[in-house]
Amino acid sequence: MPSTPASAPAHRPLPKAELHLHIEGTLEPGLAFTLAERNGVTLPYATEDELRRAYSFSDLQSFLNLYYALMEVLRTEDDFADLAHAYLARAKEQGVRHAEIFFDPQAHTSRGVPLGTVIRGLARALDAAPEAYGITTRLIMCFLRDESAESALATFEAARPYLDRITAVGLDSAEVGHPPSKFQEVFALAREAGLKCVAHAGEEGPAAYVWEALDLLGVDRVDHGVRCMEDERLVARLVADRIPLTVCPLSNVRLRVVDDLADHPLPAMLDAGLLVTVNSDDPAYFGGYADDNFTAVRDALGLDDATLRTLARNSFLASFLDEETRAAYLKELDAC
Ligand SMILES: Nc1ncnc2[nH]cnc12
Numbered sequence: 664m665p666s667t668p669a670s671a672p673a674h675r676p677l678p679k680a681e682l683h684l685h686i687e688g689t690l691e692p693g694l695a696f697t698l699a700e701r702n703g704v705t706l707p708y709a710t711e712d713e714l715r716r717a718y719s720f721s722d723l724q725s726f727l728n729l730y731y732a733l734m735e736v737l738r739t740e741d742d743f744a745d746l747a748h749a750y751l752a753r754a755k756e757q758g759v760r761h762a763e764i765f766f767d768p769q770a771h772t773s774r775g776v777p778l779g780t781v782i783r784g785l786a787r788a789l790d791a792a793p794e795a796y797g798i799t800t801r802l803i804m805c806f807l808r809d810e811s812a813e814s815a816l817a818t819f820e821a822a823r824p825y826l827d828r829i830t831a832v833g834l835d836s837a838e839v840g841h842p843p844s845k846f847q848e849v850f851a852l853a854r855e856a857g858l859k860c861v862a863h864a865g866e867e868g869p870a871a872y873v874w875e876a877l878d879l880l881g882v883d884r885v886d887h888g889v890r891c892m893e894d895e896r897l898v899a900r901l902v903a904d905r906i907p908l909t910v911c912p913l914s915n916v917r918l919r920v921v922d923d924l925a926d927h928p929l930p931a932m933l934d935a936g937l938l939v940t941v942n943s944d945d946p947a948y949f950g951g952y953a954d955d956n957f958t959a960v961r962d963a964l965g966l967d968d969a970t971l972r973t974l975a976r977n978s979f980l981a982s983f984l985d986e987e988t989r990a991a992y993l994k995e996l997d998a999c
């Protein structure tokens with residue numbers, strides 16, 4: 664059972680950017696019960712402990728089933744603002760200076776929660792973040808790949824009034840059987856609108872999906888991407904084009920993408936020259952936030968301080984920050 668750290672790391676964490684973080688995946692059991700009570704929702708678990716005992720996953724789908732079910736408690740603008748505030752407070756303790764945050768609009772609109780409620784609630788917390796937590800943020804709107812291409816297109820059209828709040832579009836949810844090619848049209852529209860593009864690819868799905876994300880969706884970053892290591896030509900392409908990969912080590916263990924953290928391909932990915940970053944994915948479910956992932960790979964893989972610094976540096980290099988802010992964060996890292 665995951666044990667979410669109750670307090671800040673004992674050491675002083677390196678300044679870093681979090682680039683792969685689903686805001687809905689930061690819903691801790693305590694907040695889930697608070698919101699359930701506030702909104703008159705009955706959860707199918709009697710206590711927080713009972714809920715935590717459900718956090719034992721056999722694959723991505725088994726996690727997604729619980730992830731979508733718990734979203735039932737998120738109903739109002741205040742709920743989304745509280746969720747984001749809770750994440751930002753944790754992120755600050757973990758040395759996160761910049762966060763590029765995914766949200767899943769279709770998982771809310773399909774339950775009758777208007778898109779504007781989701782975006783306004785999140786935006787309220789993110790607008791307060793520089794002053795309240797010393798964290799800059801961006802929002803990334805993800806399409807659920809196990810929903811239809813038409814649903815993604817309708818979601819993008821509904822989001823047009825809010826595009827000034829959105830930096831990029833992404834692609835997540837159940838990967839196998841839902842290749843990036845299914846979403847070519849909506850990604851083309853997003854690029855036309857000036858948005859950046861990212862996609863989950865090569866988590867459970869094959870290296871071929873990473874090729875499609877690059878060639879058909881024109882992604883600026885690949886989320887997860889660990890299975891690129893099965894295709895030498897693909898690794899060469901990712902290295903040559905300096906395409907960042909947002910790797911999530913604790914997630915990969917919990918969702919059985921790797922058997923054990925000690926077997927994680929992260930060191931081989933770094934050795935291959937890939938622009939790798941370390942991130943937390945759904946930290947409430949996978950047992951750790953950003954710095955917990957850094958600490959876990961340090962301990963399991965024997966990474967030295969220089970390598971951890973490279974990972975922190977990569978996180979800023981791979982971000983969608985403007986050059987001036989990026990340079991300021993890199994300077995802060997160098998001085999740390
Ligand atoms: N690890 C993951 N992979 C795909 N979709 C997700 N949605 C939330 N977490 C995810």
Ligand SMILES: [Zn+2]
Pocket residue numbers: 683685835863886944
């Ligand atoms: Zn993810």
